[in-house]
Amino acid sequence: MPADTTDIPPSPSPAKKKIGITEEGWLTDCWYLAAMSNELVAGKHLNREILGQPVLLGRSGDGKAFALRDICPHRLVPLSSGKQIDTDGTPTIECPYHGWRFGTNDGVCKHMPSLTPEDKTEPSRVKVRKYPLHEANGAVYIYVSHNPRFDGEPELAPPDFGQLPDAPSFVIVEDFNAHMDDAVVGLMDPAHVPFVHNQWWWRPPSSGFKIKQKPFEPRTRGWAIARHKPSGNSKLYSMVFGDEVTTEIVFQLPGMRWEVVENEKARFFTLTCLTPQQEKSTRVTQITWIENAPLLKLASPIVKRMGRTFLLQDKEMVDLQNRGMKYQKAMLWIDDIDVQAKWYQQLKREWAASRTEKRDFTNPIQARTLSWRS
Ligand code: FES
Ligand SMILES: [Fe+2]
The missing domain is CATH 3.90.380.10 (Naphthalene 1,2-dioxygenase Alpha Subunit; Chain A, domain 1)
Structure with a gap:
């Protein structure tokens, strides 16, 4: 019997990629608590796993907290195993493997020690993910976008609980x-x-x-x-x-x-x-x-x-x-x-x-x- 084509359901449209939720069921484009302020000591950093991804949380010498993806894009060593160092007046974190240095404020590579003057590689074209960060009343929140390349002001305002003491009890x-x-x-x-x-x-x-x-x-x-x-x-x-x-x-x-x-x-x-x-x-x-x-x-x-x-x-x-x-x-x-x-x-x-x-x-x-x- 010939199939009645009108009875054939339309082929399902390719599953629309969902934004705002990961495959694991975690919401993105939201702020999450990442650390407490007193865990982030100036000049030091630590590693956390957040939404299944390695995140480096630190505080540069000038007191500014920052959050970067904790993987060096070169050969995938955790940047958190490196140390903070100043590069031409900019706070950077230096990968322990080949010394690439990434700005703690923008995640942009500022220095690749192996390059000769003839090399065409432009360090500033290499970047690690940078998470927008908000610190208030002793708590540090990061914004997790669905887009790992997101670089800008989050649409969603950071958590605000009104008037609170500077530090928790x-x-x-x-x-x-x-x-x-x-x-x-x-x-x-x-x-x-x-x-x-x-x-x-x-x-x-x-x-x-x-x-x-x-x-x-x-x-x-x-x-x-x-x-x-x-x-x-x-x-x-x-x-x-x-x-x-x-x-x-x-x-x-x-x-x-x-x-x-x-x-x-x-x-x-x-x-x-x-x-x-x-x-x-x-x-x-x-x-x-x-x-x-x-x-x-x-x-x-x-x-x-x-x-x-x-x-x-x-x-x-x-x-x-x-x-x-x-x-x-x-x-x-x-x-x-x-x-x-x-x-x-x-x-x-x-x-x-x-x-x-x-x-x-x-x-x-x-x-x-x-x-x-x-
Ligand atoms: S692995 Fe980081 S600089 Fe090579
Ligand atoms: Fe309970």
């Missing part, structure tokens, strides 16, 4: 053995608290379950639990801050979540930043700034230990989850406890779509009250 860092998505979803999950964080000083099992109802609203590239009075299990907050205390929790792509507890004069600001390293490795950095709360500042070491306990408990759950993920990918998400996880996925899809289609990002989230027992 304390920082907690933990590498989770999880994909960025699973780490994000694990940290925003409201229903695990009574089971995972049930230590006596926070939420002893005897405290029982209560119905929680929280009004959520869309925010810039994310959502927020609108400003409210902290709930019962945060008596600690009221103890330190007095009665007039309010709190606000915000999530923003690509993976930043912050919680503000404040009254008229004091402020306790905790920012959690997730930075993808490898497919199954995500760095979780929790940065706390304390303003005008001397009592809390004094208690910082204790609060830090408490925060660490929380993070390690979450990390342990992720490790357990990995045992199941070895055999199965699909999860079963229910309302309302997994709504935030669904929002996160929606936001990511919209981010990638808006980049690919070269249009503005439209927040897909609708204001809504979520309820659960915890």
